[in-house]
Amino acid sequence: xxxxxxxxxxxxxxxxxxxxxxxxxxxxxxxxxxxxxxxxxxxxxxxxxxxxxxxxxxxxxxxxxxxxxxxxxxxxxxxxxxxxxxxxxxxxxxxxxxxxxxxxxxxxxxxxxxxxxxxxxxxxxxxxxxxxxxxxxxxxxxxxxxxxxxxxxxxxxxxxxxxxxxxxxxxxxxxxxxxxxxxxxxxxxxxxxxxxxxxxxxxxxxxxxxxxxxxxxxxxxxxxxxxxxxxxxxxxxxxxxxxxxxxxxxxxxxxxxxxxxxxxxxxxxxxxxxxxxxxxxxxxxxxxxxxxxxxxxxxxxxxxxxxxxxxxxxxxxxxxxxxxxxxxxxxxxxxxxxxxxxxxxxxxxxxxxxxxxxxxxxxxxxxxxxxxxxxxxxxxxxxxxxxxxxxxxxxx
Amino acid sequence: xxxxxxxxxxxxxxxxxxxxxxxxxxxxxxxxxxxxxxxxxxxxxxxxxxxxxxxxxxxxxxxxxxxxxxxxxxxxxxxxxxxxxxxxxxxxxxxxxxxxxxxxxxxxxxxxxxxxxxxxxxxxxxxxxxxxxxxxxxxxxxxxxxxxxxxxxxxxxxxxxxxxxxxxxxxxxxxxxxxxxxxxxxxxxxxxxxxxxxxxxxxxxxxxxxxxxxx
Numbered sequence: 001x002x003x004x005x006x007x008x009x010x011x012x013x014x015x016x017x018x019x020x021x022x023x024x025x026x027x028x029x030x031x032x033x034x035x036x037x038x039x040x041x042x043x044x045x046x047x048x049x050x051x052x053x054x055x056x057x058x059x060x061x062x063x064x065x066x067x068x069x070x071x072x073x074x075x076x077x078x079x080x081x082x083x084x085x086x087x088x089x090x091x092x093x094x095x096x097x098x099x100x101x102x103x104x105x106x107x108x109x110x111x112x113x114x115x116x117x118x119x120x121x122x123x124x125x126x127x128x129x130x131x132x133x134x135x136x137x138x139x140x141x142x143x144x145x146x147x148x149x150x151x152x153x154x155x156x157x158x159x160x161x162x163x164x165x166x167x168x169x170x171x172x173x174x175x176x177x178x179x180x181x182x183x184x185x186x187x188x189x190x191x192x193x194x195x196x197x198x199x200x201x202x203x204x205x206x207x208x209x210x211x212x213x214x215x216x217x218x219x220x221x222x223x224x225x226x227x228x229x230x231x232x233x234x235x236x237x238x239x240x241x242x243x244x245x246x247x248x249x250x251x252x253x254x255x256x257x258x259x260x261x262x263x264x265x266x267x268x269x270x271x272x273x274x275x276x277x278x279x280x281x282x283x284x285x286x287x288x289x290x291x292x293x294x295x296x297x298x299x300x301x302x303x304x305x306x307x308x309x310x311x312x313x314x315x316x317x318x319x320x321x322x323x324x325x326x327x328x329x330x331x332x333x334x335x336x337x338x339x340x341x342x343x344x345x346x347x348x349x350x351x352x353x354x355x356x357x358x359x360x361x362x363x364x365x366x367x368x369x370x371x372x373x374x375x376x377x378x379x380x381x382x383x384x385x386x387x388x389x390x391x392x393x394x395x396x
Numbered sequence: 397x398x399x400x401x402x403x404x405x406x407x408x409x410x411x412x413x414x415x416x417x418x419x420x421x422x423x424x425x426x427x428x429x430x431x432x433x434x435x436x437x438x439x440x441x442x443x444x445x446x447x448x449x450x451x452x453x454x455x456x457x458x459x460x461x462x463x464x465x466x467x468x469x470x471x472x473x474x475x476x477x478x479x480x481x482x483x484x485x486x487x488x489x490x491x492x493x494x495x496x497x498x499x500x501x502x503x504x505x506x507x508x509x510x511x512x513x514x515x516x517x518x519x520x521x522x523x524x525x526x527x528x529x530x531x532x533x534x535x536x537x538x539x540x541x542x543x544x545x546x547x548x549x550x551x552x553x554x555x556x557x558x559x560x561x562x563x564x565x566x567x568x569x570x571x572x573x574x575x576x577x578x579x580x581x582x583x584x585x586x587x588x589x590x591x592x593x594x595x596x597x598x599x600x601x602x603x604x605x606x607x608x609x610x611x
Contacts, residue, residue, distance in 0.1 A: 002502040006493055010482075317493075319480045322441075324494035324544070325469025327462035334497065 007338050011313040014306050015342055021302045022346035022379065028295040029375065030354045030368045034280050035288045037364040052083075055239045055248050056198055056267030059232065068261050069231035070219050075259040081251050082241035085125045086213045087197045088233040092119025094209070095173035099165055103207050114175045118159075120197065120205075121233045123213040129240060130195050132205075135160055137168045137187025140212045147216045147227065148181060156183045157210040160191035176211065179226035183211075198238055235264070245269040245359070246278055277357045296375070303379055307386040314387075332384055339383050343376040399452070400438060400552065400583070406446035407437050411607050414447070420551070423584040425594040428603030431587040432477065432556050438585060439474050439554045440464035452551075469498060473545030473582075477556040479537045483530040487521065488512075490529050491544045508547065515543045519573045535566040539573060552583045559590040571596045 008015060064072070076084045093114035097103070108116035126132070127139045139157055148154045156174075158166065162185075166172075172183040193205040213234050220227035243251055248269045256262050321331055351368065358364055399419050406412035410430040418424050426434055436442050437449070443461060451467060468474060481490045491512060492504055504512065516522040519539045524532065532540065538558065545553060555574070559567050571593065578584050586593055594600050 003493075003497040003500060006485075006489075006496065316480050316482060319476070320482075320490075320544075321494055321497055322465070323468075323474050323476055323480065324498070325465050325467070325472070325474075326494065326498060327465040329462055331497070 003334060004338055004341075007314065007317065007334055010317055011310045014309045014313065015338075018303070018306045018310075018339070019342045019346050021299060021306070022343050022376070023349055025295045025299040025375065026347050026368075026372050027350040027354075028291055029371055030350050030364070031280060032288055032292040033364045033367050033371070034277070034354065034358055034361075035283055035285065037361070037367065052240050052242055053244070053248070053268075054085075055241070055269050057235065057237050057239055057252075058265050058267060059235050059263060060265055061263040063232075064261065064263060066220055066222050066224065066228050066231060068259070069228065069235055070216060071259040072255070072261040073231060073234055075255045075261075076235075076237075076239075078258075079251060079255055081243060082239045082248070083125050083129070084123065084234075085129055085196075085238040085240050086121060086123040086234050087126045087130075087195055087238075088121050088236055089197065090119045090121045090176060090211070090229070090233050092117050092209050092211065093175040095175070099162070103161070111175060117209055118207050119176070119209045119211060120195070121213050121230065122195075122210050123234070125240070126195065130193075132193060132195070133190040135163070135188045135190045137185070139187055140210075144212045145215045146212075147214050147220070150180050150182065152182075154181050154183045154211060155186040157187045157189060158185055159189050159204075159206040159208040159210075160193065161206040162209075163188050174209075177226040177229040196238075198236060239266075245274050246281060249274075249278060273357045273359075277359070280357070299375070299379065300382060303382050304386065307383050310383075311387060332387065335384060335387055336380065339380050340376075343379060347372045347376055399450075400585075401450040402438070402447065403450075404447035405437065405444055405449055406609075407433060407442050408445045409609050410434075411603055412446065412609055413607055414603070416601055418583060418585060420583055421578075421581050422599065423578060423597040424586070425597040425600045426585065426587045426603070427589055427594060427600060429608050430603055431589075434603060435554055435556055435585060435587040438552075439472055440467050470548070471551050473542075473548070473550040473553045475538070475541050475545050475553075475555040475558070477560050479534075479541050479561070481529045481537060481540060483528070485529060486525065487527055487529055487532070487540050488525040490540055491525075491547060494544065495547065511549065512543065512547060515546055515577075518576050519543060534561040535569060538562065538566075538570055542570075542573060542577070546577055546582075549580075550582065552585065553577065555584070555586045557588055557590075558586060559588060559593055564592070567592060 076082070091108070093111055093116050095113050095115075097115035097117060099117070103117045105116055105118055110116065122140075123145060124140070124142060132139060137157070140155060144155050153171075154174075156172065166185055168185055168187065170185045172185065174181045174183045189205050189208075189210075191206065194202045195205045195208070197203050214227065214230040216227065216231075222228075239248065241248060241251070245268070248266055252264075252266055318331055322328070347369070351365065354368075355361075355365055399417060401418075402414050402416040405414040405416070410433040414434065433442065437444065441461065441464075443464070451471065482493070485493070495504060495508065496502070513522070516525060519542060521536065521539050521543060524536060529537070529540065538561075553574075558570055558574075562570060567590070574584060574596075584597070586597060588594060
């Protein structure tokens with residue numbers, strides 16, 4: 001170790017330059033591999049639900065118009081690559097409700113005779129993916145997912161804890177987003193039924209009032225608060241899909257282009273690392289491969305120049321060692337170790353951030369290590385070759 | 397009795413037909429053209445193109461200087477004409493560094509440390525061990541190189557032109573140091589044209605006439 005330290009001290013500056021050049025070269029190699037390998041190994045997805053990837057869609061920015069919301073919802077529903085899963089908490093009030101505080105959300109206040117209760121707006125996917133089971137009655141049918149006003153009766157499904165308060169077929173007077181709705185109970189969920197929502201990964205459905213998500217046949221008017229809030233609740237939804245973190249971004253790009261709506265984020269497919277990975281994958285291939293070639297050629301030229309300087313720094317040391325009886329091949333062994341350590345560090349360092357960016361994709365890492373080791377071997381061979389020549393010139 | 401023996405030794409393009417015997421414990425000065433090249437051949441830096449070279453029990457039959465280097469490491473100490481040292485290291489570090497590279501260890505063992513102490517006191521460099529080599533004068537640098545060459549207790553000490561970079565007074569002092577080292581029974585071979593140096597040796601060998609190959 002001491003001998004290596006003495007050797008390194010002779011060329012500290014040039015060793016750091018060599019390591020920096022190798023670090024840059026290896027970074028470009030890994031970048032190129034990630035860019036190329038994506039086609040065979042797409043990035044992993046986010047959290048999973050029902051065996052698929054699960055992403056949260058959240059509206060951001062200024063409140064959209066009803067027309068925008070409707071177009072956006074339509075584009076989402078029509079996209080075959082994803083399942084729109086709606087189970088969004090909404091404010092529901094029941095007139096003359098006689099249940100206890102367990103049914104009422106915290107801090108919710110009564111609106112005259114209307115008492116606040118836990119409410120969820122759900123779509124057909126919610127029943128399928130949660131495998132909702134009924135204790136009595138039925139779940140919503142496809143035709144139940146439509147628009148409702150105060151003239152039509154909305155079917156509702158209640159959690160099992162409501163069983164002691166109501167029966168199948170009972171009518172309820174409800175208020176949702178300020179709109180008075182006539183509702184009819186069509187079913188009770190099984191006791192201990194859990195449901196996944198945008199707010200919680202698992203929520204007990206016992207105290208929930210489930211209302212069907214609204215599908216509008218015609219675009220409602222802008223001042224229809226109920227319609228707007230209902231559409232917003234539908235848009236702040238979950239997307240269940242096989243697409244990876246990169247893939248879902250491509251799908252939502254398509255949805256945005258179709259609906260001309262861009263004000264949302266995709267939870268689980270965002271963040272700096274996914275953004276960077278996306279940029280790597282979408283980079284111009286000609287530029288990437290060109291950069292790769294430049295990196296390789298540049299590295300070998302750099303080694304020539306740097307090694308010339310390194311030789312000057314070690315000239316005297318090698319003369320002392322040869323005079324003292326060390327063979328050239330033994331001295332070369334130390335150079336091999338010294339440069340090997342520098343190149344090893346330069347090889348490992350870029351692997352860490354790139355692994356994080358690629359969500360720990362294994363195949364690109366293995367390819368990088370193999371290719372990196374080969375390139376490193378080539379650099380080491382060149383360094384040793386140049387060192388040998390210089391030593392012969394200095395030989396007594 | 398172990399000795400150095402050259403028989404019809406030739407190293408092209410420098411010299412040929414050199415017959416030389418150096419007994420153990422003797423001191424010899426080599427003069428004439430290509431004296432340094434002859435010394436380097438004895439020091440196993442050059443391979444013979446003809447003839448034989450015997451050193452104690454070893455007959456030089458190899459053509460690989462890397463293999464010959466082992467002899468230098470175990471049996472010889474060599475001081476080249478151009479003193480080599482690392483300016484930014486201390487005297488102690490300069491002396492020790494070949495040992496660290498040859499053995500791969502981080503510290504001098506006890507026996508070697510004792511030897512270093514003994515030599516540095518003998519040659520008068522003990523107080524300077526902690527000093528950076530850049531601050532030494534030419535004589536002190538020569539002495540540092542001498543200690544380095546003698547650290548492994550070689551049986552043969554080879555010195556190229558010790559008069560280089562030294563004043564007459566410094567040269568006298570250095571010859572005194574060589575005498576102290578020789579008193580341990582070391583065989584001393586010096587290449588030099590300096591009369592003082594040649595006079596200090598028991599014998600002188602001159603490369604002349606047909607021994608010198610034309611350029």
